[in-house]
Amino acid sequence: MPDPLKPDRLKTELLADLGYASPQSEALAILDASPYSNPRKTRISEAKREPVAQLLATRLFRVCQRGDCQARAAELADGRIPVTATGPAACEICGGAAAGQALAAMRAACAQAGWTRICIVGGSPKTRREIRQTTPPPPELRLIDGTIARSAGQARIDLAWAHHVVLWGGTQLDHKVSNLYMPAANSSTVVKRGVQGLWAHLAEAARRAGRQARD
Numbered sequence: 001m002p003d004p005l006k007p008d009r010l011k012t013e014l015l016a017d018l019g020y021a022s023p024q025s026e027a028l029a030i031l032d033a034s035p036y037s038n039p040r041k042t043r044i045s046e047a048k049r050e051p052v053a054q055l056l057a058t059r060l061f062r063v064c065q066r067g068d069c070q071a072r073a074a075e076l077a078d079g080r081i082p083v084t085a086t087g088p089a090a091c092e093i094c095g096g097a098a099a100g101q102a103l104a105a106m107r108a109a110c111a112q113a114g115w116t117r118i119c120i121v122g123g124s125p126k127t128r129r130e131i132r133q134t135t136p137p138p139p140e141l142r143l144i145d146g147t148i149a150r151s152a153g154q155a156r157i158d159l160a161w162a163h164h165v166v167l168w169g170g171t172q173l174d175h176k177v178s179n180l181y182m183p184a185a186n187s188s189t190v191v192k193r194g195v196q197g198l199w200a201h202l203a204e205a206a207r208r209a210g211r212q213a214r215d
C-alpha cells in the first residue's frame, strides 16, 4: 500500500526503481505527457507508482545489455519501444523468463509437497515489496522483517503456521531474529541474495520434504 506520509520522490528515482536505466528520456517523456505527472516538477507522489508502472509497460520494453537480449529486442517488443533496463532482473526478456521459471518451479514443488504456507524471514524492504507485488498465492507467504525484534512466542506461531520457514541469510537478518527459528525441523537457511535464488532454495527444500514423505 502506498504510504500517504511518504514524501514525493524524484521522478528519475521512481523510474530507476521500475527498471528504467538512465537517461530515461523516453520514460520521462511518456510520464510527463500523462495525467500522472506535472512536467514542471522533478518529483512525483509515491502513490502514483502503480499506474505509472502500468502506463510505461504498455509503451516501453525494458531490455538489458546482454547481447542475446539486445538481438531479440526488436522482434519481441510487440509495438513497444525498446529501452535500456537497469539490469537483467528488470529485463523483460531474460529477467522475466528466468525469474518466472524459478517461481513456477517453486510453486510446483510446494504443491507436490503439500506446502501451502511459507514464512520468509529477512530480505530488504525492497525485495519484500517486490515479492508481495509479483507472487500471489499459492503458496501463501508470510514475510518477516529480519531487523525488527521478534519474541520467541511470535516465532513459535510462525513456525506452527508455516509448512516451511526460510531464513534469508546474507540479507538484512539479525542473529537474534534468525536464532528464534533456527533449530526447528521445518526451517532452513538460504544465503543467495536474489529472489530467484530464494525460490530455487525453497523448491529444493520442498522436493526433499516430498521425497522424505514418500519414503
Ligand SMILES: [Zn+2]
Binding pocket: 063, 064, 065, 066, 069, 088, 091, 092, 093, 094, 095
Ligand atoms: Zn536480458
